[in-house]
Amino acid sequence: MTPHSLRWVEGPVAAGGPSYGRLLDMDAEQARRAISDHMVVALEVARHCAGSVRPGGTLLLMGGTGARRVRAALGVAPAVTAAMPAFTASLALELAPVRVNLIAAGFVDTPLSARLLGNALDARREELRATLPIGRVVVPEDVAALAVHIMTNTALTGATYDIDGGQQFVG
Numbered sequence: 062m063t064p065h066s067l068r069w070v071e072g073p074v075a076a077g078g079p080s081y082g083r084l085l086d087m088d089a090e091q092a093r094r095a096i097s098d099h100m101v102v103a104l105e106v107a108r109h110c111a112g113s114v115r116p117g118g119t120l121l122l123m124g125g126t127g128a129r130r131v132r133a134a135l136g137v138a139p140a141v142t143a144a145m146p147a148f149t150a151s152l153a154l155e156l157a158p159v160r161v162n163l164i165a166a167g168f169v170d171t172p173l174s175a176r177l178l179g180n181a182l183d184a185r186r187e188e189l190r191a192t193l194p195i196g197r198v199v200v201p202e203d204v205a206a207l208a209v210h211i212m213t214n215t216a217l218t219g220a221t222y223d224i225d226g227g228q229q230f231v232g
Contacts, residue, residue, distance in 0.1 A: 082136045095137045099124070100148060107152050107161070116158040119212045122149055126167045126225050146221040153219030160218035162211050167225025170198045194227035 087095070103122050110120045124145040128138035145163055153161040168174060168189060175182050189198050207224050211217055223229065 081134060081138060083134050084136055087136060092137055096141060099141045100144065103145075103148070103152075107156060110159055111156055114156075114159045117160070117215055119160040119162065119218075120152070120156065121208055121211055122161070122163045124163050124165045124221075126165045126223055126229055129229065149221060150219040157218070160215070162217055162219070163221040164204060164207055164211070165221050165223045165225075166199070166204055167223070167228040168199060169204055169224075170200050189226065189228070192228075192231050194231065197226070199224060199226045 082091075084092075107120060110118075114120065122145065125138075125142055128135050128142040131139045142165075145165070149161055149163040168185065170186065174185075178185055186198050190196060204224055207222060211222060
């Protein structure tokens with residue numbers, strides 16, 4: 062594949078980091094900001110794409126899988142995680158022939174993960190190596206490879222692609 066063959070491809074959109082905490086402890090502004098960091102930013106980018114991305118190009122959104130299992134103190138993260146696939150599919154219909162897809166990542170070994178986990182990072186890495194079906198931790202290069210595939214395969218639109226090493230199947 063040459064750089065020329067990729068000229069119609071746009072890059073992924075990732076906005077904000079997770080905003081955790083008890084829902085009842087969040088004030089309205091904190092809740093708005095947590096939702097806005099993901100959904101509203103993606104919507105604003107999609108509005109821009111409507112007039113600037115070439116037909117057949119792609120808008121690739123980034124989301125997560127971590128909040129699919131609802132637990133106390135996850136804040137609005139489970140709601141945003143649940144909404145993103147439908148949001149993506151709706152955008153795919155509205156922006157067509159621009160293609161819209163979502164990468165939903167589980168734990169990926171990044172500086173954000175290190176910041177969130179702090180001293181528990183090494184224990185989490187070891188736990189994942191021991192329990193994930195792939196026997197290793199997902200790294201940014203794994204996500205990048207998926208992104209390139211989604212952006213270059215012109216038959217893909219409106220879909221969510223999980224990349225979590227099988228984490229959702231093992232707990």
